[in-house]
Amino acid sequence: MLLIKCPHCGERAETEFSYGGEAGIQRPANPDALNDAEWADYLFNRKNPRGMHAELWNHAQGCRRWFRVERDTVSYLISDSREL
Amino acid sequence: MSEALITAKVLHDCGHINLRGRRNDAAFVAAVESVCATSLPQALTTAASGDLRIYWLGPDEWSLVTTAEKTAALLAALNGATAGMHVAVNDLSAAFVTLALGGSKVRELLAKGCTIDLHPAAFASGACAHTGLAKAGVLLALQHVEFRLIVRRSFADYLLQWLHRSGAEYGIEFV
Numbered sequence: 001m002l003l004i005k006c007p008h009c010g011e012r013a014e015t016e017f018s019y020g021g022e023a024g025i026q027r028p029a030n031p032d033a034l035n036d037a038e039w040a041d042y043l044f045n046r047k048n049p050r051g052m053h054a055e056l057w058n059h060a061q062g063c064r065r066w067f068r069v070e071r072d073t074v075s076y077l078i079s080d081s082r083e084l
Numbered sequence: 085m086s087e088a089l090i091t092a093k094v095l096h097d098c099g100h101i102n103l104r105g106r107r108n109d110a111a112f113v114a115a116v117e118s119v120c121a122t123s124l125p126q127a128l129t130t131a132a133s134g135d136l137r138i139y140w141l142g143p144d145e146w147s148l149v150t151t152a153e154k155t156a157a158l159l160a161a162l163n164g165a166t167a168g169m170h171v172a173v174n175d176l177s178a179a180f181v182t183l184a185l186g187g188s189k190v191r192e193l194l195a196k197g198c199t200i201d202l203h204p205a206a207f208a209s210g211a212c213a214h215t216g217l218a219k220a221g222v223l224l225a226l227q228h229v230e231f232r233l234i235v236r237r238s239f240a241d242y243l244l245q246w247l248h249r250s251g252a253e254y255g256i257e258f259v
Contacts, residue, residue, distance in 0.1 A: 008127060009213070009214075012199065012200065013199035013200075015199065061214065061216045062213070062214050062215060063141060063145070063214065064142060065142055065143065
């Protein structure tokens with residue numbers, strides 16, 4: 001069980017949250033200019049690091065806000081959580 | 085039968101208004117506070133004024149609970165005071181069931197199904213938290229020694245059954 005720090009509610013149990021994947025993915029400013037490979041990269045390709053990973057979480061059973069977490073995928077250490 | 089260590093009561097006379105607006109919008113905060121005659125509570129706390137209780141739900145969201153009779157007037161007053169502002173004021177009275185829980189063992193009962201720290205030092209009078217209780221999403225608040233449990237109506241029957249069974253060892257009494 002992870003204890004995840006919601007920036008609004010403080011530390012809560014993992015069961016209150018839902019995972020939203022990698023953080024910081026920007027929608028291309030001009031999608032028409034992208035070729036298929038670049039569009040596929042935006043839609044589907046994600047980092048899968050061994051170590052620190054920036055990810056999105058939603059406090060589904062609490063304040064229902066999305067926020068950004070820095071989590072180590074090996075040790076599960078959460079080193080940072082902040083509002084988007 | 086010995087005295088019940090926990091009492092539970094469904095409060096039928098409640099109206100729920102969901103309020104959303106920007107905390108950093110001074111005009112919005114002033115308008116709401118003048119209608120409610122109390123300050124908008126900060127994170128994880130409640131405010132009370134007469135029959136009205138305000139629960140913090142999120143950084144831009146509050147739940148206002150008053151008597152069923154006063155709900156329409158409060159809704160109209162909030163709509164009037166915040167007219168033209170970037171807000172949402174909605175009457176959600178039909179969506180929720182409110183329970184009052186009291187007694188010496190109520191923290192132990194809630195701790196069976198809840199992951200937040202309910203020790204008196206961590207969850208004192210005036211605290212509120214939206215969390216999970218036996219997998220159901222609930223708003224849990226404490227005013228003096230009485231817990232308020234606000235749950236979506238569709239979960240109320242399930243939660244009452246859970247309270248009935250989990251509270252049996254404390255002789256829970258539904259009044």
